[in-house]
Every structure is written in structure tokens, then in C-alpha cells.
Amino acid sequence: MGEMRQTRFDVSGMDCASCASKIDTAVRRLPGVADVAVSVTTQTMTVHHDETTDLPALARKVSGLGYKTVPANRTPVKAAPQASACCGGNAPNDHDHESHGQGDHGHKHHGHDPDPANAATAPPSGLHGHDHGPMSGPWWASDKGRLTLLCGGALVAAYAVGHLFPPLASNAFLIALLVGLVPIGRRAIMAALAGTPFSIEMLMTIAAIGAVIIDAGEEAAAVVFLFLVGELLEGVAASRARRSIQALSDLVPKTAFLDDNGVTREVPADSLVPGNIIRIRPGDRVPADGDIISGESAIDEAPVTGESVPVRKTANDPVFAGTVNGEGVLRVTVTAAAADNTIARVVRLVEEAQEAKAPTERFIDRFSRYYTPGVVVVAALVAILPPLLAEGSWSEWVYKGLAILLIGCPCALVISTPAAIAASLSAGARRGLLVKGGAVLEKLGTVDTVAFDKTGTLTEGRPVVTDILAFTVAESDILRLSAALDAGSSHPLALAILARAEADSIVYPAAEGSAALGGKGVTGTVGPQKLFLGSPHAAAEIAALSAEQWSAIQALNDDGKTVSVLVIDGQVAGAIAMRDEPRKDARQALAALRAAGIRTVMLTGDNRRVAEAVGRDLGIDVRAELMPEDKQTIVRELKVQGATVAKVGDGINDAPALAAADIGIAIGGGTDVALETADAAILHGRIADVAALINLSKRCMANIRQNIAVALGLKAVFLVTTIVGITGLWPAILADTGATVLVTINALRLLRVRA
Template sequence: MDQAAGKLRYRIGGMDCAACVTKIENAVGRLPGVETVGVSLGAGTMTVTGETFHGAAVERQVRALGYAIAPADASAKVEAAPDHAHDHDHYQDHGHDHSHGGHGAAIDGPWWKTRKAVLTLLSAAALVVAYAVGLVMPDLAPWAFFIAMAVGLVPVAQRAVVAAMTGTPFSIETLMTIAAVGAVFIGATEEAAMVVLLFLVGELLEGVAAGRARASIRGLADLVPKTALLEAGGTTTEVPAETLAVGAIILVRPGDRIPADGVIVDGQSAINEAPVTGESVPRNRGPGEPVFAGTINTDAVLRVRVTAAAADNTIARVIRLVEEAQESKAPTERFIDRFSRYYTPAVLLVGALVAVVPPLIFGAEWSEWIYRGLAILLIGCPCALVISTPAAIAAGLSAGARRGLLLKGGAVLETLRRVTRVALDKTGTLTEGRPRVTDIVAIGRSEADVLSLAAALETGSSHPLAVAILERAAADRVPVPPAAAARALAGKGVAGKVGGVEVFLASPDAAGERVPLEPGLLARIAALNDAGKTVSVLVANDTVAGLIAMRDEPRPDAAEGLARLHEAGIRTIMLTGDNERTARAVGSGLGIDEIRAGLLPEDKQRIVGELMADGQVVAKVGDGINDAPALAAADIGIAMGGGTDVALETADAAVLHGRVTDIAGMIELSRATMGNIWQNITVALGLKAVFLVTTILGITGLWPAILADTGATVLVTLNAMRLLAWQPRQ
């Protein structure tokens, strides 16, 4: 039996507007065993879930509607249809058979090779021939135009019948068929043929626009090179990038794109991360630091250890998250869907009343008012209205993803604009997540000597404070001599001999047990502590040689990011497990509105709940496991780049490259997207209202009606695609 259980994903070809989504969801949702169906116009995908359903039946149902369908990946292919494998081969070997009824298209390929394009050209050619026949033999003109109309209308009518039988009786194809056939009955065959051609041209334009929107996110996949230089057995071999296994060592030359997520093993270079994160300035990376697939190595040869297979690298995850997000509908989109279910039957009713009431009650001419009623059917086509929201949502999600802002669905994108309070973790969110040396106070020696002695003791240690001292020594290019008998003293510090000098680096309390600390020095230590800094005292030959202060410093853009949130009318609150003094030292310098410190994970979750109960719309931003409960509890959870997998999985959104300004950027993107949606709805309904009045008054007829419908749909789609060029404010 060809059965599948659980969840299957498919690629769908030939969709051009949101009405296509509705038809497919209705048709597949009626199949036995299918529980949920999610179709994304923007991604060109469909996800089907259920306990037990027939994969072949799903594919047959979609093909019957006139769309192409293929499993999203090889595993789905085997799982979905083990007894139907020859059909999948058929997809690959005979692309022209992907669809039926002229509506479908090859899932990938240029638009001019689609059956939709071929049908449009045939219809246009038939209309030209009809005009020629009309010039030569005027008596045959009505029949010639009837045949020209049939060339385009028969496939459209077939799709209307299939859609009606599978749960969508009031489709655009139904309205088109009624209008064209009605025009023939009142003798307007020439107009009927022209209207069918204009309809097909409009569909083709919609398909091209939708295809461009889809390509914008799939184009991310092209950032990853197809081949990689694999090191094995002392030799370097060029292999397909998709075959790289976790743990493999690859060589990346200057100017090459990095073919996989990994960690640098050897070499140091500036990495251009703009293609993946939108970060405009290349970042220096060295041994032990992560690199992403698709980024560009600019300076030197790197050896990189692969940390993720091709299917799980950063770009693959971004594409997967965005495509899944596009399958979930925003509240506005769901409302428009519900509205259109009543809207289309209402249009049919209004068209019928316009056609029948004036002749019956007022004795008007039947042919004239039937003509106007048919024009109203075309004006009433809901395509432009229905696509107004998903087109903008898809473009907004894609624009965000290309700039390092991942949002898991239209509902998230829509809710962000209403955020009134942003709650931020401190460590790793507002700060870089690792301490840095901020102050070196030398006493009787130079600062370079103090740093050199401290670095000598810390060489080889992986403690965060030791790493901070070693990084500062490397940055200042001070010599780091070898230390003899270096040892850690539990709970106190480290000691050893450097160049014949007994050196001890310890906390102020531990240093005070060995040598007396003068009041002035204690006051200096207290001032540094008040600034949220951790102070280590360097003792050389039983004399205080200096102080080294360290702190987890705010991210370079933290103050600007918070200022932009305040400009947007959003209040901020810091929720941290760190101590009150450190939290206030960092928060007050950044302009945080409220600071809550010394919190456990459950405290953060409780505070978020209290804010929401108080009527606030809360976005929680964090990067660690301890943030996961609060991220899940908030209206919107945002994970910072470089955070734990738990935070990324729990969150509704993610900032890939960890810039605080990108939190404000997400909210700006949400507001821009919702503004675009309302522009689209205004255009769609406004044009319909104008042409409804002019049609009833007899000013416009069938041709302007179909132009108004297809024109509005194309305008709405193109307006939505403007969002693809969206840039966060710098």
C-alpha cells in the first residue's frame, strides 16, 4: 500500500496567487487520513500531516487541479510513495507532463517554458487568426472568435470543475467561465475571446511575480559553493560540498566562499559575512572561532573543521525556517481568507441581481444588463484581495532572512508591530558574553609589564578571565615570557615564577592575605567594582605591581539599539541572573528603563507573565538555556545569534548576527510589512469599488473589468515585492 504517516513536504509548481493555495488546501484536506495541510505561495511548498494517508492520492489530487508536485526531498519521495516511484522519475524525465489543464508549470525552470505561457501564446495566436478570418469572411467571425475563446477557456473551465468537486466551488476560474460563456450567449464572442486572453496574460504575470518572490529566498541556497577542498590522508581533493561529513577538514582559499558551517582549525582571516548576516564589515576570525557556509574568506588560507552537514548548515536552516514560516498564516491573512469565502458568493449574487432586476422590474434591455452583470463577476474576482496579505508576508519574511532576521511565521511578523515592552537578558544579549580587560593600573611598573606578567601566568588556561588577559596581551603585542612552576590556587588565583620574579595574580581578598593593600588602592578597587568590573591584583615579589579590571562589555551597538527602541515608543527592561551592582553598571550606561537582577529562569518567566497580565505586548530577548522558559512565555521570543540551540528552538524569531539594533530592525520590518498590506488592501478594494460603479452606470464593460482585476493583482504583488529591498535603518 502507498501509505504515509506523520508529516510530508512537497514542492508545488504553477501557483500564482492565494486562490491557488485555497484550492489545494481544500482539495488535499478532503482526502482520508489527512489532518492538516499547509501551503505556502511564497515558498512554493506544501506540508501534509496525518496518521495515515495515501501519498499517491495527495499527488493525484494536486495534479488534477493543474499544478506540478514533487516530494521536497529524497526521503519524502521514498516515504510518500514507494509503489509510485515511477511517477517521480516521470517528473524528472518528462517535465512537460508535470501538469494538466494548462495551469501547471515545471517546479523549477524559466516561466516562458511553462504550459501556462504556451497556453497564453496559443490563445493569442487563435485570437489573431479570428480577427484575420473576420476581415476576410465577416459571416464566420462569431464562430472564429468562439473557437479562439474555447482555446483558452476549456482548460480554465476544466480547472473550475475540478476545484468545485474538491471543495472550492466559487473559484476565479468559475467566475471567469460563467462570464465568458454568458458573453457568448448574448453575442459578445469577440469580447469573450479577448477577456479570456487578458485573463491568461494576467495569470502569467502573477505567476512571474510570484516566482520572483520565491526565487528571492531560494537564491540563498546559491550562496553555498557546490564543491569543497577536502583534506584527507595528506592530500587535498575537490568533492561535492553536499557530501562533507561532520568532522571533516576542508581548505578554504582567499576569495573562496566557505562551503560548510565549521570551526577554524588553522589560519586567521577576515570573513565577509554580508551574504548570510547582512553584516557589512568583514570580521576577523581565528582558530577556534565559528564560520558559516556561504560567507567569503578574504585574506588568508584557512583550515576548517566541518560542524554541520549540508542539510543542517546555517543557510539550509534559514531557508527551511522561512519556508515553514510562510506556511503558517498571519491573523490578517486568516481574516482575509474567511472574508473571501463569503465575498465571492456575494459577488455572484450581486452580478445575478444586476443582470435580472432591471429587466424584470423596470423593463430594461436584457442583453445590456446581462452584459453588466457578467462584467461585475470579473470585477469581483477576489485574487488581488486574497493575495494582498500573503504576498507582503512572504516578501517581509524573505527580506528579513536575507538580512539575518529570522521570523517563524506571519503571525510573528504581524505581532511584532504591537510590541510595547522589550525584556532583554544581559550576558550574551546586551553584552558580548565574554569578559574583556577594561583597565590596567600599574604600580611601580609599566602597564605592559603588568599585562606581560599576568599573561605569562595565564598561558594555557581556558578560564574566561584568563582568556581575556591573553587576548589583551595579543592585541597590545606585549611579550609573554614562559612561567615556571605555574599553578592554580583553589579559590584564590594563580601563582608562578616569571623571569626570576615570584608572581601571584588573585582576587583582592586573596591578595590582601599575602600583602597589605593601601586605602587608596582599596578605594580604586571599590570604584572599579562599582562599575561592574571584576578586579584581579598582581603581586610581584610580595609587592603590589598593579590591578587588572575586566568586564563583559556591552555590544558596540547596544546603546544605539536601545535608543531606537525608545524612539519607536517601546520601553525596555533588563532581566539578568547577574548581581545587582554589575547589572546596574551596565544597564545605566545603556539607558535601560528598568533593571531586575539576581533572577532565576523561573523569575524571568514570572516577570514576563506579569508584564503581559498588565496589558503589555512583550518581546523577550535572550541567548541561553536559562532564557528558554521566558522566551516561550512571551508574546514574541527572540534568540540572539550565537545562542544555544534550546534558545533558537524555543524562540519565535532569531537575530543571526547578534546585533541589538536588529531587534528594532525586526519591529521596523513588521511595521513596514503591515503598512504594505494595508496599501494592498486599499488598492484591491478601491479599484473594485470604482469599476463596480462605472460598470453599473454602463461606462465600462468586460475588457476594463478583467484588466481591473488582473491589473490590481499584479499591482498588489509588485507592491509587496518592494519589501524585498527593505533595509534596516543604519
């Protein structure tokens, strides 16, 4: 196979996994195609192919099945090499990236040759029965809606004709049948020619024609109408699932107020580029990711991160597209183009995730390939063997065989898994929980050990002032003079002192002659006072510390805190203790994980004293003073012991451990979250969201089990009742359509769950 490329198409009208399967099978049969990923929820198809693939013919093939097909963009690219399992052409979507550490696997690189752009549109409507129109508007305005209403009207008219003119009843019902069956039959033929002979449309066509032959035309017409109603309900449900993702994109306003050399003008939000300065009014949604230049306001980040409390932000703080400005006017420098803002990245990740299949979904797909032909064989045996071997009535047993054909339609079974996974991915995304595919979502529910990084994961990632010790002067004076020495410094400890001074509204003077003493501290004068601020040992070289002072400092050190001592004119005046504090929800979140039977451990490169102090506060096992390769080794050791390990970190310096874990989870905020490194990501830095991810997986898998039970259970019941003569064609199609609708509705319940 030649140089691999990747092309992405928008395919409208897919409403269930059966649609995706027909498209997948048809496209895989074309020359040069190595792999296909079809997403019903996002209405997209990504094709991995070489230069020999005829893309216009590929688009016509999909359009011939009844789906409108257009290229997603026009940028030709090289696709990543595919694994051998992807090139066999037999197992759809076996490229689910189950190895860890892989990141964006497509949407930044989707493209195709320019040539097919104009040819990849739907063929004339006369070529096929096209009732696969998109469900973006009211259901009655869609192709499916119109066909269903027309078929229903024809059926009502047939009943009226049969009542008024009984001799014409048979012909009237035949006409009503043909109204719905002709488009279905066309789709069945196209699917068969494309490699899917046992499609739901083919089973329906055979059953309807057989019913007419045995003089059950009235039932056949009703069954076709009920089938169309079921398809319409599938379309409505699928549309709802799609809207849950589209709603994320709708959070970003269409326009922005650009500050152009002092003149403010309204421009399209998607025209903003990094470096632009925009003005955001109170109550407006933020149109782009950026950093605040001036202004202060409370930002409602709930639409993006799920954070229920508005976050107070001021100069130099980041803001994210889709969040809502509170009461203040903000001037913001744009840091990301529209195509790469927070919302766009979340949507892109969810779209990619929905193209990747979970192991359960792949198993159901493989099972259905044998299940459907098996149903056809069983139906044929039921129709033929009793009349041949037991002198049964041909009409009775053919009727039962036709009913079994309808009962055996695999729609509900095939959609049971992808519907639940799509709903779970969407629900998670709305809460800032991003999962890269069904395989990851399924694996999360089996995690029994979670390894956390410390700095920036369990802790805030920056030191804060925790204690002020006043030995000879007031606390406010210690903070005021220390801030004077640290003014203008970018050292993390200096920033912590300055932040505390600002929070306490301390006004500090300008120090003169400030100088940093390498490894010791900083000196300077404020008025007549000569000052030094630095480590206790460096301070002891200038002024003697009493035993009580050393004891107090040592107690703070034992708690993992860094202590800076302030010396004024050769006398120890006081001390300031600082520490990178745990996140506010860390203790409660870790307790919740332990209560769920999940082991937690901290893996950190920090010194043992600091790490153990934080570990004591949080009640977590600690492994400290580790290099990145040491963290990776520990994760592998845990796996060898039989644990299913999730590693939570920033996704960058923890990359080896994230890759070694069964599930790598990146934690962060906004555009800084390392989406490309891990298998899952927590957009907002809440430790509690680790448990939420695991719970999301468990709810999804429980929903899948329920769906499979409903799909197979209903079929089993109606199979028995049909063979014994209790039910017939009408209940058979209701069993299939009803199961599909029930499965879809059950999956959509996951959209309402706040993860």
C-alpha cells in the same frame, strides 16, 4: 483518527493564494487528512494525516487540478499531535504555532510512506488543461507563457479574419475564445469537483459563455486573453519571490576542497560530513559550517549575517557556509552536514514560516469564502431583477451581471496578505532576521516592551581587559607577568588577560611552579620574582594595599568590573580590571527603541552591582539576581499590566521567559543561534536588529493595508461604473487582473528593503 503522520510534497505551478486555496480544499476532503499547509512561495504542501490516507490518490487529486506533484522525500515519520482546531477540516492552516517556545515544526520530520512515491506524479496531459507549469525559466518557455502567446496569436488572427472576411468574424473570435477558455474551463470543472465551485476559473468560464450567448464573443475572447496575461504576470511575480529564497541556497558553492591525509581533492560540497577537513582558498565561498584549524583571514559575512565589515578570523573561530574568504588560506574542520548548515537552516525556517498563516491572512481566507458566492448572487440579481421588475433590456443587464462576476474575482484580495508576508520573510532572512510565520511577523509590530538578557545578549558574553592600574611597575610589565601566570588556563578572566597581551603584542615568559589557590588566585615564579595574581582581598593577605589603591579598586568595582591584583615579591605592583562589555551597538540600539516609544528592561541573573553598572552605561532599567523562573514571572507581570512583551535572549537558559513572552527572540550567530526555542531569531548578534524586526513587521502590515485598499477600492469603483453603464467586460477583467498585479508588485517592494 489513527496514528498521525506528516508528508511533504513539492507542488509546482502555484502562483497565487487562489491556487493554494484550491489545493487546500481538495486535499482536506480526503479521508484521513487532518490538516494541510500549502506554501505558494516555496511550492510545497505538507499534509498531516493518518495511515488510512491514500497518498497516491491525494497526489492524483492535486495533479488533476493542474499542478505537478511529487513527494519531497521518502522518510516515513510520526507527526506531532494536532490541536483540535486543526482537525475540523474547515479552517485552512490554523496550526500556526501561536504558542511560544515551539521550534522546528516540520522540515526535520517531513516524510511519507514509501509506497506512493512512484504514484505521486502528474497524470497524462490529456486529463486536464495543464498550464500551471513552473516559472523557473523564461516566461515564454513556461506552459502559461505558451498558452498566453497562443491565445494572443489566435485573437490577432481573429481580428485579421474579421477585417478581411466580415461574415467569418464571429466564428473566428469563437475559435480564439476556445483556445484560451478550454484549459480554463477544464481547471474550473476539476476545482468544482474537488470542492471549490466558485474559483476564478469558474467565474471566468461563466462570464465568457454568457458573453457568447449575448453575442459579445469578440469581447469574451479579449477578456480571456487578458485573464491569461494576468495569470502570466502573477507567475512571473511569484517566480521572483521564490528566487529570493533560492538565492540563499545558491550562496553555498557546489564543490569543496577536501584535505584527505595531506592530499587535496575537489568533492561535492553536499558530500561533506562533520569531521572532514577542507581547505578554503582566498576569494572562495565557504562550502560548509566549520571551525578554523589554521590560517587567518578576513571573512565577508554579509551574505549570511548582513555584517558590512569583514570579520577577522583565526584558529578556533567559526566560519559559516556561504560567507566569502578574504586574503588567507584556511584549513577548516567541518561541523555541520550540508543539510544542517547555516544557510540550509535559514532556508528551512523561512519555508516553514511561509506555511503558517497570519491572523489577517486567515481572516481574509474566511471572508473570501463568503465574498465570492456573494458576488455570484449579486451578479445574478443584477442580470435578472431589472429586466423582470423594470422592463430593462435582458442583453444589457446580463452583460452587466457578467462584468460584475469578473469584477468580483477575489484573487487580488486573497493574495494581498500572503504576498506581503512572503516578501517580508524573504527580505528579513537575507538580513539575518528570521521569523517563524505570519502570526509572529504580525505580532512583532505591536510590541511595546522589550526585555533583554544581559550576558551574551546586551554584552559580548566574555570579559575583556578594560583597565590596567600601574602602582609600582609599568603597565606592560603588569600585563606581561599576569599573562605568564595565566598561560594555559581556561578561566574566562585568564583568557581575557591572555587576549589583551596578544592584542598588545606582549611577549610573556613561562612561569614556573604555577599553582591555583582555590577562590583566591594563582601563584608562580618568573625568574627570581615570586608572583601572585588574584582578588584584592586575597592580595591584601600577602601585601598591604594603601587607601589610594583600595579607592581605585573600589571605583572599578562600582563600574561592574572585576579586579585582579598583581603582587611581586610581597609588594603590590598593580591591578587589571575586566568586564563583560556591552555590544558595540547596544547603546545606540536601545536609544532607538526608546525613541520609538518602546520600553526596555534588562533581566539578568548576574549580581546587582555588575548589572546596574552595565545598565547605567546603556540607559536601561535593570532587574538583577534573577533565577530563570523569576524572569518568567516578570514577563508575565508585564503582560498583566497590558504590555506586549518581546523577550530577547540566547533561547536556552532563558527558555521559560522566552516562552512566557508574546514574542521570544533568540539572538546569536551562525549555527549556535537557538532557532528551535524562540518565535524569531537574529542570526547576527546586533541589538539594532531587534528594532529592525519590529520595523519589518510594521512595514509588512502597512503594505498589507495598502494591498487590501487597492483590491477592494478598484472593485468598488468598477462595480459602480459597471452598474451605471460606464464600463463593461474589458475594464472588469482589467480591474481584477490589474488589482492582482498591482498588489503583487507592491508586495514585492518589500524585497528591496534592507531590513
